[in-house]
Amino acid sequence: MDEATQIRLTVNGRGHTLAVGPRSADVAPSDTLAHTLRHVMGLTGTKVSCDRGACGMCTVLLDGRAVLSCSLLTVECDGSSVTTVEGLADPETGGLHPLQQAFVDHTAFQCGFCTPGILMSTKALLDENPEPTVGEVQEALAGNHCRCITHYHVLEAVQDAAGRMREAALEPGPTVSESSSNAPERDVATGTR
Amino acid sequence: MRSFRHVRATTVAEACALLAEPGTRARANAGGSDLLGALKDGIYPEPPDLLVDLKTIPGLDAIEADEAGLRVGALARLADIARSEPIRAHWPIFSQAAQAVASPQIRNVATLGGNLCQEVRCWYFRYPAGLGGSIDCLRKGGPRCPAVKGDTRYHAIFEGRGCFAVCPSDTAVALAALDAIVVLEGPGGARRELPVQDVYTPLGTVLEPGELVTAVRVPPPAEEARSAFLKFTVREPIDFAVVSVAASITLRDGVCTDARLVLGAVGPRPYRALEAEARLIGGPIDERAAVEAAEVALAGAKPLRGNAYKVPLARSIVMRAILAALEG
Numbered sequence A: 001m002d003e004a005t006q007i008r009l010t011v012n013g014r015g016h017t018l019a020v021g022p023r024s025a026d027v028a029p030s031d032t033l034a035h036t037l038r039h040v041m042g043l044t045g046t047k048v049s050c051d052r053g054a055c056g057m058c059t060v061l062l063d064g065r066a067v068l069s070c071s072l073l074t075v076e077c078d079g080s081s082v083t084t085v086e087g088l089a090d091p092e093t094g095g096l097h098p099l100q101q102a103f104v105d106h107t108a109f110q111c112g113f114c115t116p117g118i119l120m121s122t123k124a125l126l127d128e129n130p131e132p133t134v135g136e137v138q139e140a141l142a143g144n145h146c147r148c149i150t151h152y153h154v155l156e157a158v159q160d161a162a163g164r165m166r167e168a169a170l171e172p173g174p175t176v177s178e179s180s181s182n183a184p185e186r187d188v189a190t191g192t193r
Numbered sequence B: 001m002r003s004f005r006h007v008r009a010t011t012v013a014e015a016c017a018l019l020a021e022p023g024t025r026a027r028a029n030a031g032g033s034d035l036l037g038a039l040k041d042g043i044y045p046e047p048p049d050l051l052v053d054l055k056t057i058p059g060l061d062a063i064e065a066d067e068a069g070l071r072v073g074a075l076a077r078l079a080d081i082a083r084s085e086p087i088r089a090h091w092p093i094f095s096q097a098a099q100a101v102a103s104p105q106i107r108n109v110a111t112l113g114g115n116l117c118q119e120v121r122c123w124y125f126r127y128p129a130g131l132g133g134s135i136d137c138l139r140k141g142g143p144r145c146p147a148v149k150g151d152t153r154y155h156a157i158f159e160g161r162g163c164f165a166v167c168p169s170d171t172a173v174a175l176a177a178l179d180a181i182v183v184l185e186g187p188g189g190a191r192r193e194l195p196v197q198d199v200y201t202p203l204g205t206v207l208e209p210g211e212l213v214t215a216v217r218v219p220p221p222a223e224e225a226r227s228a229f230l231k232f233t234v235r236e237p238i239d240f241a242v243v244s245v246a247a248s249i250t251l252r253d254g255v256c257t258d259a260r261l262v263l264g265a266v267g268p269r270p271y272r273a274l275e276a277e278a279r280l281i282g283g284p285i286d287e288r289a290a291v292e293a294a295e296v297a298l299a300g301a302k303p304l305r306g307n308a309y310k311v312p313l314a315r316s317i318v319m320r321a322i323l324a325a326l327e328g
């Protein structure tokens, strides 16, 4: 049995050591991972809406699994590796991840508040299953709500992203994030397809 | 969330001793998907001052299957139970019930022990302190139940006594239909085993202070057993059951030789419809038998003011589960 005095976290590939204590830069035992990411590390890409495990806005990857950062204690993530939406883009060039680019190309968001969580659930799915059926995508995203009803666009974006990521895996090179050749044709004037 | 001390347990004995210590208001934390919501809403009159992390106890998440049956540690995650090959092959309704819980993100952290021991979802019990003060009720040690005269649309139609909240656990329903045994360990090496439905009382569970669920054992399935788990919810993607049913039926030469019919979200524990089971045994299973058994299963229901609709709903799901089991 022990009581943690410091917490080691790898966030988007970078190691962090945080003291457990009462200062605002510390981790309190009752702090959620979402709180630590947003308010201690400044990674505000991860959103919090319900703060009760019901909406999926706060989804991040914890050792590769999609989890709800509002419903995890930071002290219980000691030694883990966390990926947030900020960790998707290419760290060298800042270029968008093919998944993000597909969401842009398909306009798979309106207000965008749910988007970081949806991207992270999708990332977890595609890492495990690079060629999901529509049903498998729906199942994987069942815990991510969107109040702007972008679900149909999201399904298309995910299928497209899966294709781009499979291609990228076949021919390694820096070209993927530029390629938007699979994007549907769009009527620019109305924004509809 | 109010602050608390946090310790990481490394053995069951240590966790039990901490939780049983007189004077502390300690609570176990497993996946935290239920507990943290309850703490954020400040629903407990005496909030915990110490959380004991069970996830740091090595080996408590094992899933082991052999000829003697299945043994699942209390810290096994629901996502792992849902995708376990031996569970899907031999105890499919357990896998389906685990898969029916909440969302993918929650199943990635939620544990079997936490699923069995989660607090009820009665909206009076859960009423957040931040919205004008939490609501005291019988289950919290208060004088009365405000629900009986209030909105009871999701409350019990069987076995309510004083409190009418229903057991929200999906896995408990499937496990009861599989004759599962819950292993409890307590302070000083105490250990006992109980059928899953006997863990619950109308006001909570039989767990003593410091006692933990450490494992669930499921006997090997009968060779000719077929089963189904159906869960009716208001919303499809994430929701608690309004009614669920686990049916397990053994057929030999077209005749039913054994049956389990267990209803979930209708009472304080998974409700075994014993008379309906008896009605099925000895005859062929067809639509008429299913309709009759469902009739018998709901005959003793005692709905409250707001939930009479649950009776025909449950009847129809019992019937469908029996027929679905034949296909399964």
Ligand SMILES: Cc1cc2nc3c(=O)[nH]c(=O)nc-3n(C[C@H](O)[C@H](O)[C@H](O)COP(=O)(O)OP(=O)(O)OC[C@H]3O[C@@H](n4cnc5c(N)ncnc54)[C@H](O)[C@@H]3O)c2cc1C
Binding pocket: A052, A053, A054, B027, B028, B029, B030, B031, B032, B033, B034, B035, B036, B037, B054, B074, B075, B078, B100, B101, B102, B103, B106, B109, B110, B111, B112, B113, B114, B115, B116, B117, B118, B119, B168, B169, B170, B171, B211, B212, B213, B214, B238, B239, B240, B241
């Ligand atoms: C949006 C949402 C939807 C949900 N939907 C469902 C659903 O459809 N079906 C369903 O069944 N549940 C549902 N839940 C409830 C909950 O997430 C699950 O029941 C989950 O399995 C709880 O497991 P946990 O490990 O996270 O429990 P925790 O939150 O860690 O623990 C729950 C309670 O059990 C106690 N406890 C934990 N482990 C043990 C143990 N080994 N021995 C003794 N006591 C223990 C804790 O002290 C706590 O009081 C939902 C929750 C949310 C937030």
Ligand code: SF4
Binding pocket: B120, B122, B123, B124, B125, B137, B138, B139, B140, B144, B145, B146, B147, B148, B162, B163, B164, B165
């Ligand atoms: S039904 Fe039970 S949990 Fe709900 S208010 Fe009444 S006593 Fe409390």
Ligand code: FES
Binding pocket: A047, A048, A049, A050, A051, A052, A053, A054, A055, A056, A057, A058, A059, A068, A069, A070, A071
């Ligand atoms: S903010 Fe975490 S699930 Fe809603």
Ligand code: FES
Binding pocket: A108, A109, A110, A111, A112, A113, A114, A115, A145, A146, A147, A148, A149, A150
């Ligand atoms: S785009 Fe607004 S919530 Fe999804």
